[in-house]
Amino acid sequence: MKKILVTGAKGQLGSELQVLAQNYPQFEWVFTDWEELDLCDLENLETQLNQINPQIIINCAAHTAVDKAESEFELSDVLNHQSVAALAKWSKAHDCKFIHVSTDYVFDGTAATALTETAPTNPINVYGVTKLAGEKACLELNPNSIIIRTSWVYSSFGNNFVKTMSRLMQERDSLNVVNDQIGSPTYAADLAQAIMTILTHTNWQAGIYNFSNEGEVSWYEFALAIQEIGGFDCEISGIPSAAYPTPAKRPQYSLLDKSKIKNTFGVEVPDYKDSLVVCMKIVSG
Template sequence: MKKILITGGNGQLGSELRLLSKVYTQFEWIFTDYQELDLCNLEKLETELTKINPQIIINCAAHTAVDKAEAEFELSDVLNHQAVAVLAKWSNVNDCQLIHVSTDYVFDGTAATALTETAQPNPINVYGVTKLAGEKACIKYNPDSIIIRTSWVYSSFGANFVKTMSRLMQERDSLNVVNDQIGSPTYAADLAQAIMTILTHDNWQAGIYHFSNEGEVSWYEFALAIQEIAGFDCEINGIPTSAYPTPAKRPQYSLLDKSKIKSVYGVVVPEYITSLRRCMRLLGIEK
């Protein structure tokens, strides 16, 4: 029985994988968060990995607070880059399969069409810079690893845009939401299923893959969809990014092309609105 180690086990993706672990009982599952496996303690990390001795690592851990990361470069770099290098080195030496989760924020947002895996990365914030460094370390130290870039992740677990918008729409008469950043949301449950489709496939093909739900929307349009599904009575206004300054710049266009993951692994990619309904039903906020 292969042992799977999940880092970031209490995050959105880790929590969805925990649910799937009850289905994929052919694996032994080890879920860790920073209390059980501190990725920031680089000196001890290799020893801890040897103790656990997994045959598969799914690295869901990251410093994902994009605005806070601007003032916390060192912490971001340790978690998003240096720890990934240790995971990659260890997995390479110990014949362990590594799936590392990355982000659309490795791109600068100047593209006009959906981004393929060969598109040139050019991050514009600390989060993106450190995540790209993690990707490069992953490929350098374990060329047989798989990297999955994703975007706009939400789920019924943790804090995310869907839950925040749902709360604010009930508390306020009106909301302003950015309407000139374009991409596609990702329901973490769908990403977790895509990962398990890869792990149970006959053919392991290393490299970078893109995964998000189908659809091209702005954050404003995403908010309108949430409102429509829940039936909230709140005025939602679309505003430009310039009207809502944040410490970290965001890419204006980061829609991911999913052709590769579909063709190589036969991954099914649901429409974003279908998955959004599923999640909101679970949260009990569907009208």
């Protein structure tokens, strides 16, 4: 029985993998968060990995607080880059399959069409810079790795845009939401399923893959979809990013092209609205 180690198990994706794990009893699952496996403790990481001795690693851990990352470069670099390098190196040495989750923030947002895996990277914030460094280290130290870039992740677990908007729409009469950043949301449960589709596929094809739900929307349009599905009575206005300054710059356009993951592994990519309905049902109980 192959053992799967999942890092960042308390995050949105890690939590969804825990739900999904019961459908895959052919694997032995080990879920760790920082209490069980501290990825910042680089000195002891190898020893801990030797003790767990997985045949597959799914790295969901990251420093994802994009604005905080601007003033926490060191922590971001350890979690998003150096620990990834250590995991990649260990997995290469132990013939362990390695899936690492990355982000659309490796792009600068100046594209006008959906980004393929070979589109030029040029991150514009610390989060993106450290995640790109992690990708490069991963491919250099273990060329047999799979990297999955995703975007705008939400789930019934943790804090995210969907849950925040749902709450605010019930508390307030009106909301302003940025309307000039374009991409596609990702329901973490769908991403978890995509990862398992890859792991149970007969053909392991290393490299970079994109995954998000289908659809091209702004955050404002995403908010309108949340309002419609939730039946919330709140006035929502679209505003430019300039009217809502944040410590970290965001890419203006980061829609991901999913052709490669679909064609290589037969991964199904649901429409963002269909997945949003599923998630909001769970959240509303």
